[in-house]
Amino acid sequence: MALSGLQIQKLLPKTNCKECGSNTCLAFAMKLAAKQASLSACPYASEEAKQILGAASEPPVKEVSLGNAVTGGETVLYRHEKTFVRQTLLAVNINDTAGDAEAALNNVKNYRLERVGEVLTVAAVAVTQTSADGKAVIALAAKALQITGLPLIIRAKDTGTVKAVAALAKGTKSVIAGVTIENADELKAAAQENGCALAVTAPDVDGITALTGKLKAEGFNDLLIDFNAKSLAEAFQFNAIARTAAIKHNVKAAGYPTLKFIDAIDGGGAVLAMTEILKYGGVCVLPSFDPAQLVALMTLRLNIYTDPQKPIQVEPKVYPIGEPNKKSPVFVTTNFSLTYFLVSGEIENSGISAWLVIPECEGMSVLTAWAAGKFSGSHIAKFIKESGFEASIDTREIVIPGYVSQISGELEEGLPGWKVLVGPQESADIEAYIKQVLVKGSA
Ligand code: SF4
Numbered sequence: 369m370a371l372s373g374l375q376i377q378k379l380l381p382k383t384n385c386k387e388c389g390s391n392t393c394l395a396f397a398m399k400l401a402a403k404q405a406s407l408s409a410c411p412y413a414s415e416e417a418k419q420i421l422g423a424a425s426e427p428p429v430k431e432v433s434l435g436n437a438v439t440g441g442e443t444v445l446y447r448h449e450k451t452f453v454r455q456t457l458l459a460v461n462i463n464d465t466a467g468d469a470e471a472a473l474n475n476v477k478n479y480r481l482e483r484v485g486e487v488l489t490v491a492a493v494a495v496t497q498t499s500a501d502g503k504a505v506i507a508l509a510a511k512a513l514q515i516t517g518l519p520l521i522i523r524a525k526d527t528g529t530v531k532a533v534a535a536l537a538k539g540t541k542s543v544i545a546g547v548t549i550e551n552a553d554e555l556k557a558a559a560q561e562n563g564c565a566l567a568v569t570a571p572d573v574d575g576i577t578a579l580t581g582k583l584k585a586e587g588f589n590d591l592l593i594d595f596n597a598k599s600l601a602e603a604f605q606f607n608a609i610a611r612t613a614a615i616k617h618n619v620k621a622a623g624y625p626t627l628k629f630i631d632a633i634d635g636g637g638a639v640l641a642m643t644e645i646l647k648y649g650g651v652c653v654l655p656s657f658d659p660a661q662l663v664a665l666m667t668l669r670l671n672i673y674t675d676p677q678k679p680i681q682v683e684p685k686v687y688p689i690g691e692p693n694k695k696s697p698v699f700v701t702t703n704f705s706l707t708y709f710l711v712s713g714e715i716e717n718s719g720i721s722a723w724l725v726i727p728e729c730e731g732m733s734v735l736t737a738w739a740a741g742k743f744s745g746s747h748i749a750k751f752i753k754e755s756g757f758e759a760s761i762d763t764r765e766i767v768i769p770g771y772v773s774q775i776s777g778e779l780e781e782g783l784p785g786w787k788v789l790v791g792p793q794e795s796a797d798i799e800a801y802i803k804q805v806l807v808k809g810s811a
Contacts, residue, residue, distance in 0.1 A: 371421070373398040379417040380410065387411060428614045429623050432565050432590050432650075433541045435519035437491045439592075439650040440625035445615050448676060454625070455673035456649040457491035458665060459521055460657045461629065462512065464497050464504035472657045473515040479659065481666050484705040485682045488666045492543070494521035494629070494653045495533065502529030509533040513540065521567070521627070521653060527551050531558045538562040543651070545569075545594060545627065549579055556588050565590035567627040573606065577621035584620065592627040592650055600640055603628065607648040625650025633661055645669045680705040681731030686757045687712065690721030694762040697722045697806050699791070700748055701769055702729035702737045707795075714798035720807065723761065727751035734769045745775040749782025758783070767791040767806075 377397035388409040390396035399405035400421065407413050407421050431441040437457050444450045460476050462469050473493065481488040493512045497505035505524050512520060513536060520542040524530045530544055531554075538561075545567040547555050552568070559566050568579045568591060580591050593610065597603035607626055614623035628644050630637045632655055641661070644652040645668050654661060674680055681703045689712055701711045703726045715722050727748055729737035737743035748768075752758050764786045768776060770793035779788050792801045 371401060373401040376400050376421065379414070379420060381412045381414075383412070385412070428618065429611070429625060430589060430591065432592055432625055434492050434543060434565070434651060435541050442611070442648075443615065445611060447672065451675040452673050454650075455669050456645045457651045458662065458669075459492035459494050459651060459653045460490050461494040461496055461521075461653050461655050462508060462657075464495065464499050464508045469508055470511065470515070473512055475657045475659075476518070477516040479657075479662065481663055483667065483670055484680050484709065486670070488670070490518065490662070492519045492521055492651070492653075494523060494545075497524040497529060502526065502532065505529060506532050506536070509536050513537060519543070521545055521651070522564075523629075527554050527558075530555060534558045534562040534564050537564065541565070543567050543592060543627065545629075547579070549575070549582075552579060552583060556583060556586070559590070560588065565592060567592040567594040569594040569596055571596065573609070577619070580624055581621040591624045593622075593624050594627045594629070600636055600643060603640060604643050604647055607644070611648045627651045627653070629653045630655055633658065641665055642668060645672060679731030682708045682726060684726050684728040684751070686755060687724040687726060688721070689715045689724055692721040692723050694760070696720075696761075696763060697802075698725060698761070698763050698766045699723070700725040700727070700766055702732055702734050702743055703727070704729065704731050704733045704737075707733050710795040711798065714795050715802070718799040718802040718807075720802055723757070723763075725752060725757065725766070734771050738772045738775065743772060743775070745778025745780075746782050748775070748779055752783060765789055767801075769793065 377394045380393040380397055382393045384392045388396045390399060396405060396410060400407060407418060427441045427443055429440045429442045431438050434457055439454050439457050441453050462472050466472065476490045476493060479490050493516055495505055495509045495512055502524055506529065509520055519540045520537045522530055522533045522542060523545045524533060534544055541563060543565045544555050544559055547566045547568045548570065555566060568576060570576045570579055576593055576595060583591060595606045597606055610622040613619035626649055628649055630641050630653060637655065638661065641652055641654060645665060682705050684703050699711065699715060699722055701707050708726060712724055715724065729742040732740060732742060734743060766786055767789045768791060770791055773790040776788040776790060780786060792798060
């Protein structure tokens with residue numbers, strides 16, 4: 369639970385020695401409460417203070433690694449309170465009896481979805497034992513690691529097979545699923561040996577929290593919760609109750625990301641997967657590789673997990689549209705993602721190749737950036753000069769958005785020898801502008 373400044377001050381030496389850079393212990397405590405300072409700046413902090421403040425600074429939902437990805441770490445119940453930090457990770461299940469496992473693994477490995485400048489991929493492969501003995505799932509796990517390089521979510525029938533797969537996956541930050549009160553000790557040892565996390569399961573909430581509490585007390589804290597809900601409503605309720613308990617009531621035993629296996633995408637499975645994304649799911653395992661499901665779920669996820677406080681932006685640089693050369697036209701707009709994708713799309717639609725200059729505008733749209741002084745003539749000219757772009761092309765004309773025609777004089781002053789053309793106000797008119805002004809003009 370977060371401590372207030374006054375509560376923190378009581379734990380400090382109260383000598384106001386100023387060595388931490390603050391004038392008083394209270395001022396320093398206020399900074400700690402706002403997470404603008406670290407306790408290590410006070411050389412006189414007691415062990416008790418370190419212990420209490422260390423625990424208080426842990427996120428209420430534990431962060432757990434899955435390969436290079438991380439789940440958990442959330443601090444708020446609602447996105448608008450601050451932001452969600454870890455998007456629901458999507459994994460694909462493959463059964464050890466699947467005849468087309470190799471093709472599915474290659475599909476998982478090659479899957480890439482590009483949205484507003486982000487490349488979205490599958491986070492992990494779940495390998496599930498459905499055959500009687502463990503040989504097939506061990507062989508499948510070896511193939512999955514070799515082909516995809518992704519971490520595994522291990523679901524096998526007996527602890528011997530789990531241990532064999534975990535040993536293969538050593539160092540990949542994989543997850544051992546199906547951990548119950550009966551097999552927890554044995555699987556904890558396998559997880560510790562191979563750097564895996566454990567996904568615990570039990571028939572009810574009390575059983576889950578008893579198991580997470582036991583493992584944490586024993587020093588193992590890389591845990592996920594796999595609540596075996598019997599209905600969509602139960603799954604939704606469990607996720608909401610666990611997250612509320614962790615964030616509002618500081619229930620540590622509930623403060624872990626969830627893992628949910630979707631058994632089939634029809635008959636409610638698709639809705640269950642969407643519910644996981646909408647309501648606090650940590651890792652969601654889809655029953656098979658289906659690009660149509662992935663594109664829908666990843667797009668939904670992007671909407672939920674975009675930081676509402678930060679505009680989505682593209683990297684400031686000069687983008688080639690098509691295959692431009694030294695004489696191709698040059699356009700400029702801001703690095704707000706929506707603006708970038710609309711403008712680049714319209715240039716592409718016109719069929720010409722061009723350069724699109726995107727200076728740093730803190731992700732603002734054209735008029736907002738101009739009003740904030742981030743899209744002035746001198747700002748754009750400076751960006752073009754410093755990027756070295758001017759020296760690499762022969763074109764000396766640049767098209768600016770029609771809404772900021774007033775910057776043309778300043779831009780011409782900043783780029784001697786260049787002519788500034790005022791383009792249309794709306795991106796939808798770019799294609800017509802290119803055909804009527806640029807292509808006709810050069811004909
Ligand atoms: Fe107080 Fe520690 Fe800062 Fe000194 S260094 S003012 S004791 S908080």
